[in-house]
Amino acid sequence: MRSGIFSQGTRTTRWAAAGAALALAGILAGCGSGAGGSGDGTLTAYVYGDDAVKVQQAAVDTFNKTSDVKVKLVSVPGTDYVNKLRSAMGSPGAPDIFFNWGGGSIKPYVDSDDLLDLTSTVNEDPALKDGFLPSVMTAGGLDGKIYGVPMRGMQPVMLFYNKALFTEHKIEPPKTWEDLQKAITTFKNAGITPFALGGSDKWPELMWMEYLLDRIGGPEVFRRIQNGDTDGWGDPAVLKTARTVEQLIDDGAFGKNFNSVDYGNGGAPTLLNKGKAAMHLMGSWEYSTQLGKAPEFAAKDLGWTAFPTVAGGVGDPANVVGNPTNYWSVNARTKHKDAALAFLRTMASESYSKALVDNGDIPTTSDAASMLSTSPNPAFANDQYEMVQKAPSFTLSWDQALESRYATPLLTEISKLFAGKSTPEQFVEAMKAAK
Amino acid sequence: MSVHTPHAERGGDRKAAVGSVGRPPVGWAVPGILFFALFAIVPLAIAVYLSFTTWDGLDSPALTGLDNWTRLFKDSEFGQAAWLTLLLTTISWAFQTPVALLLGVWAAGRQRSRAVLSAVFFIPLLLSTTAIAVLFHALLDPNFGVVKEIGPWIGVDPNVMGSSTGALLVVAFVGGWQFMPFHTLIYQGGARQIPEVLYQAASIDGAGMIRQFFHITLPQLRHTMTTSSVLMIVGSLTYFDTVLIMTKGGPGTDTTILPYLMYRTGFQTYDLGYAAAIATALVVVATGLSLLLVRFSGFGSMRSTREGM
Numbered sequence: 001m002r003s004g005i006f007s008q009g010t011r012t013t014r015w016a017a018a019g020a021a022l023a024l025a026g027i028l029a030g031c032g033s034g035a036g037g038s039g040d041g042t043l044t045a046y047v048y049g050d051d052a053v054k055v056q057q058a059a060v061d062t063f064n065k066t067s068d069v070k071v072k073l074v075s076v077p078g079t080d081y082v083n084k085l086r087s088a089m090g091s092p093g094a095p096d097i098f099f100n101w102g103g104g105s106i107k108p109y110v111d112s113d114d115l116l117d118l119t120s121t122v123n124e125d126p127a128l129k130d131g132f133l134p135s136v137m138t139a140g141g142l143d144g145k146i147y148g149v150p151m152r153g154m155q156p157v158m159l160f161y162n163k164a165l166f167t168e169h170k171i172e173p174p175k176t177w178e179d180l181q182k183a184i185t186t187f188k189n190a191g192i193t194p195f196a197l198g199g200s201d202k203w204p205e206l207m208w209m210e211y212l213l214d215r216i217g218g219p220e221v222f223r224r225i226q227n228g229d230t231d232g233w234g235d236p237a238v239l240k241t242a243r244t245v246e247q248l249i250d251d252g253a254f255g256k257n258f259n260s261v262d263y264g265n266g267g268a269p270t271l272l273n274k275g276k277a278a279m280h281l282m283g284s285w286e287y288s289t290q291l292g293k294a295p296e297f298a299a300k301d302l303g304w305t306a307f308p309t310v311a312g313g314v315g316d317p318a319n320v321v322g323n324p325t326n327y328w329s330v331n332a333r334t335k336h337k338d339a340a341l342a343f344l345r346t347m348a349s350e351s352y353s354k355a356l357v358d359n360g361d362i363p364t365t366s367d368a369a370s371m372l373s374t375s376p377n378p379a380f381a382n383d384q385y386e387m388v389q390k391a392p393s394f395t396l397s398w399d400q401a402l403e404s405r406y407a408t409p410l411l412t413e414i415s416k417l418f419a420g421k422s423t424p425e426q427f428v429e430a431m432k433a434a435k
Numbered sequence: 436m437s438v439h440t441p442h443a444e445r446g447g448d449r450k451a452a453v454g455s456v457g458r459p460p461v462g463w464a465v466p467g468i469l470f471f472a473l474f475a476i477v478p479l480a481i482a483v484y485l486s487f488t489t490w491d492g493l494d495s496p497a498l499t500g501l502d503n504w505t506r507l508f509k510d511s512e513f514g515q516a517a518w519l520t521l522l523l524t525t526i527s528w529a530f531q532t533p534v535a536l537l538l539g540v541w542a543a544g545r546q547r548s549r550a551v552l553s554a555v556f557f558i559p560l561l562l563s564t565t566a567i568a569v570l571f572h573a574l575l576d577p578n579f580g581v582v583k584e585i586g587p588w589i590g591v592d593p594n595v596m597g598s599s600t601g602a603l604l605v606v607a608f609v610g611g612w613q614f615m616p617f618h619t620l621i622y623q624g625g626a627r628q629i630p631e632v633l634y635q636a637a638s639i640d641g642a643g644m645i646r647q648f649f650h651i652t653l654p655q656l657r658h659t660m661t662t663s664s665v666l667m668i669v670g671s672l673t674y675f676d677t678v679l680i681m682t683k684g685g686p687g688t689d690t691t692i693l694p695y696l697m698y699r700t701g702f703q704t705y706d707l708g709y710a711a712a713i714a715t716a717l718v719v720v721a722t723g724l725s726l727l728l729v730r731f732s733g734f735g736s737m738r739s740t741r742e743g744m
Contacts, residue, residue: 090493112493257577259597259686408704421687
């Protein structure tokens, strides 16, 4: 944040900023902000700090054994990651390599020429080009160019359900819109919330919008929006999606109090595992969440399936939305480009995929299928991999695919739509007007 | 340090030092001034400067003149946020002041078990805001929180956090619950300063407890009330953490108060120029309100509450 001020402005502001920076330097010195980018033979890599970091740390350790240029992994705690990266990228202490979600999450960096274009590197290297699932490789790019190499597991959004409840009420998990409506009526009559929804976190509501629009209008509708055409929100499919949401809410599909239920603190997952809700549309991490919260339920009664078809929709029911994976991107100003690329190549290696599998992740490499038998949950891993492998299109979560200046208003507008504070028509108008 | 301390110069003669020197040399204030300048004035000046620019945090800020400011006055979201902030401030003040005042006056007395109860009342202030917000969020969970069990008994809808009015009231209540002990403490201190002789005179004249409260305690606490109110109002204007943790500005945008709107614009949308404009507007309003309050309450003229005694 501070460094931008140095490059411009009057002498006074520069001095003022220098003074402030000086004072802060002492405080920040311990945070590793000053690291990276320097010519001392190290590459700084920022990674989203969660349980999976140990897999990346192991990869870094292996790489450092043979490389002259050492990689230094900086694990930034999850909630701070986006902000910390943003501030660091605008400063001389920017990382050389960093974790991201592809798409809109890297758009600002691409726009300010901060990223290395990896298109030719990937295309000239069969290990990278054929090493990963094509839908995953494309989803992380921008304007047909590749800026990132997949480095973690896939996270498609799936429909999770409580098997015991479905057996008890003698119905099958929904495959079509008709099934879904039947399930809503059945469960509502039994006093069970048909779908758990963590509305206070907003992004779980987004998942419904993503799948509904994909099923109703196909992935092209959002692709147009993602490519920067805000008029794309005016597509009739968007209005139909918003109306479908309104209808679902009126039908009581999410119960009455989903607005104050959250995902983060365990509200929605608990509804599912306590049998108070029958289904839950969520990212594949729901499996490990349930495994942690209610191991018995996860092992016995947790079922999963694809999102059903929507009546009159033109989208392929095999399409998937969610987070295809995470990517490593390289800072264009790095002093050790070759070493950085060499490190990225290790992501396609069999040993790295194996490490991901052992951690419970499902790698996005093309040969991952053969390794999944050693996964802690082979059945779930196989279904998930197959779902993504067969998907003609994998739409990246909208809040990651769009730049934050569109994504934040989008989440707000969706929250208003679900809370009944705006009509489907108002939602469309507001999104068209977002700037 | 080249600065001599007056005490050292004058040896043990402290009385003389107070009388003739009055104040220590300016050098004593330098560390404080420097610190304040670096961490308050400079960032404030930078925020004002940024409010005239457009900046995404990556490239250099580009001057755009008054763009952010004209946008501010046309932005319906800003308007709503300003209204909600005003509402929250009013509710917080109206909720906290009477309770803190009564508790404070009570705590200033010499009843039995007063000290123990005062200590208990003080506990909320010792907890971190984040912990309190997380705690209340759990209590108010519509499916698994306490509110599901006891809510219907006391006429509270378990989905209180899901309704617009409910969410705002909850935010005001949680803030009040946390900061009331602090204001109680201020009122306790104020009430202890009231000379006992006033009450003795009133009792002789036959005034009961209630009359004493309205005719002695309240007027005597005038300045205390101003202090507490300024702190309360400025506190409500910059209220943020509870909203972030409990409601995230929702449902919809119904608890998106100005500080949260600023955070969302700055650190989620990365429209740092516009966020700086919101922040600057907030500073101006908060300063203006405090000045107004001080002026109209007669606090500024420094008239003693003991005049004529």
